[in-house]
Amino acid sequence: MRTSIATVCLSGTLAEKLRAAADAGFDGVEIFEQDLTVSPHSPEQIRRRAADLGLTLDLFQPFRDFEGVEEAQFEANLRRMEAKFALMNRLGIDTILLCSNVATATIDDDGLFAAQLRRAGELAERYDVRIAYEALAWGRFVNDFEHARRIVDLAGHPRVGTCLDTFHILSRGWSTDAVEEIAGEKIFFVQLADAPQLSMDILSWSRHHRVFPGEGDFDLVKFMRHLARTGYDGPVSLEIFNDSFRKAEVGRTAVDGLRSLRWLEDQTWRALHAAGEGKAAEALELSPLPEVADPEGVDFVEISTGRLGETIKVLHQLGFRLGGYHRSKPQFQVWTQGPVRVVIGDRGPTGAPTGITSLGVRTPDPAAAQARAHLLQARPVPRERAAGEVELHGVYAPDGTEVFFSGLAPETAPAWLAEFGVTDNDLEPAPLITGIDHVNLAQPWQHYDETVLFYTSLMALETHSREEFPSPIGLISNKVMRSANDTVRLLLSVAPEDGEQGDFLAAAYPEHIAITTTDIVAVARRARQRGLAFLPVPENYYDDLQARFDLTPAFLAELRENDLLYDRDADGEFLHFYTGTLGTMFIEVVERRGGFSGWGENNAPVRLAAQYRNVRDAERGIPQ
Incomplete structure (x- = not known):
């Protein structure tokens, strides 16, 4: 399974985060925009550094507050997006995360959302990049991954797909069964986060209390089984916002993150094979860990x-x-x-x-x-x-x-x-x-x-x-x-x-x-x-x-x-x-x-x- 981690999960500078991810054994990273903005290194230097460390740069994120706006605002949003596409070309990243609009959307119209995503896809084609549209759990008009999928389908552009984020799905209590209805080639990226069950507003829950898979209460094995059945073959990435992680030693957190993915990979492989669905594990290239026997005391x-x-x-x-x-x-x-x-x-x-x-x-x-x-x-x-x-x-x-x-x-x-x-x-x-x-x-x-x-x-x-x-x-x-x-x-x-x-x-x-x-x-x-x-x-x-x-x-x-x-x-x-x-x-x-x-x-x-x-x-x- 191809593993990735968002730089926002880790403490330190961007250079330190890249080193920690590589040392831990990740295949790639997501570049969080703020990490790049505050870095003294040029995009080209970051690209070379990642290559030297054996890391792929899998996603540039996030791009916010894009769709559902009047034309004048949308033209400004396109200009902003084009600048990010040019930056992605310098970094060597081919996918951007586009979050559903939270702050500036004024028009609740799926047809408009799709049309604006289609125009974004046409722009992305000029730069040879892709757009992964994600439904934020607190999005103003789009907060459901199935809704986001319908908009992507309506947009009908090969450069526009969807991003699935387990926190945004499971924090709202949405069933993950419908993940199987999405064609694997239209899933452009997958982000994983676990979390303890808490009674609080979703935004605060998301910003401070996400944890790595296996450390919370979400059923991520079930999600991964559904994902495997779609034929998705891209990276499986961690996107964790957690106050403790931001303070912890960067190398230790990176190791903890990769351990969580390897554990989840093992659990998913075993669940699929137990159900006679071993074939579904092939696209994600899932592998088991050595069998662990129950301890005897x-x-x-x-x-x-x-x-x-x-x-x-x-x-x-x-x-x-x-x-x-x-x-x-x-x-x-x-x-x-x-x-x-x-x-x-x-x-x-x-x-x-x-x-x-x-x-x-x-x-x-x-x-x-x-x-x-x-x-x-x-x-x-x-x-x-x-x-x-x-x-x-x-x-x-x-x-x-x-x-x-x-x-x-x-x-x-x-x-x-x-x-x-x-x-x-x-x-x-x-x-x-x-x-x-x-x-x-x-x-x-x-x-x-x-x-x-x-x-x-x-x-x-x-x-x-x-x-x-x-x-x-x-x-x-x-x-x-x-x-x-x-x-x-x-x-x-x-x-x-x-x-x-x-x-x-x-x-x-x-x-x-x-x-x-x-x-x-x-x-x-x-x-x-x-x-x-x-x-x-x-x-x-x-x-x-x-x-x-x-x-x-x-x-x-x-x-x-x-x-x-x-x-x-x-x-x-x-x-x-x-x-x-x-x-x-x-x-x-x-x-x-x-x-x-x-x-x-x-x-x-x-x-x-x-x-x-x-x-x-x-x-x-x-x-x-």
Whole structure:
């Protein structure tokens, strides 16, 4: 599939945008007029630079407020258009984007629109260029792609076609079925944008909240299936207006954009072949990525710390035991309990906060997972390996977390554990801790959507819910991502943004590892006997709990005694407790009873408030 990106998607100068698009692997770019206007380089220099980088210049855009005007105004518009056609010849671009009129149209007449487009087509023929007419969702008289198509057909000029933009189609709720009714040769250009579903005016939604495919709520796979059936064979381009993208590092955004197109290409190819329509994929030259198998669980979590003593103390209190030290990297040790493995990287007595650094995910084919990650341009993790040590394939997630792909060995010691001296004989029989329920990873706000796409495209995780929770100094946003078989659950959260309190916020709104048990009361009592400092739960919480659920006095007393929190729904119950914060993380222990599928979201405000109080008190020197 030929890929392109509008320069308006990226930060920086035009020269920097071209370099980033080429480095990411795009085939071409759309030149946004303002980027050219403010550039010190001539059109000829831009043309040569693109050619040197291996980029095609696919579209010049936008041309606004053209049709539906009186003759005198139209003559002025034609003169303006002719100047842009001459500029396009200098750039070597053969297609211009013409947006439906928003500001100056005074005559609502399809016949006039078509006649004026026809005259524009005659002018375009003199310059050997084409016009792609696009219905803006807020166009004054034309805001529907089917309406724009009818005007193009009425114009009847070979130099006049249509541009399809998914935002303008899907933001209005238009069905994409009618895309198939457009002849492929009359589709001159295709622009893709995803977006979260928001209740706001369309123009503001468009200007600030578009995201790359796979990062929003639009059904772009369905659109692409319809497009493939038309026989369209041109570029598939990204046109994203997003405040975060305009601030982000240009190379990183470009990679994120190409990853989104490759993921969408793969999903479209698979959807067409599943429907027995593989032939339709040929015009767009769609190709699949290596098959991604559902992950089978979290193999290990790695944390690093400059406070080793307090970290291993909490693990011991929760029932973990030291498995051993790595034979060639003695700064690493592993703590185990049943199938749960926690690798600790000791940073020495530096006082550096404890935090999550890596996840190991069990997958049937680690090599295939790594190959897919490579094609999606995930940055590989360099890992020194001594002779005889297991090769673990890993890549960096956008937030810097290392994600490793390990083989399936849920009932036995995985091969890498032997490097710590752990064998099958060392596995604990009938442990109280039985697995990893979920992992919560904190995200920088500007990379939140990028991280969602990363886990969607690499591991086929799906976004199941979004929530926002009040905290003492702002809202916490969460997305819950799960594998189809529900063996891997990730919670991605964004804390309130405050550059002046970055370190404080990291401690007040920490990440966490949630481990499962079949007997949370036994785990809590064992931990308390070993001196675990639980995150305190206020009495007001238990009063509210009793009012909500009408619990028996004995059960409520048991919850109070063990600092347990509780929730239930029609399918089951959920009991859990939290440790105190270790640097920028903590550990949660959960017990699911029945078919409860949530993760304790109703209790999140209690936890956030308690963690805030603890960190604020520590900052003020108040004893815990």
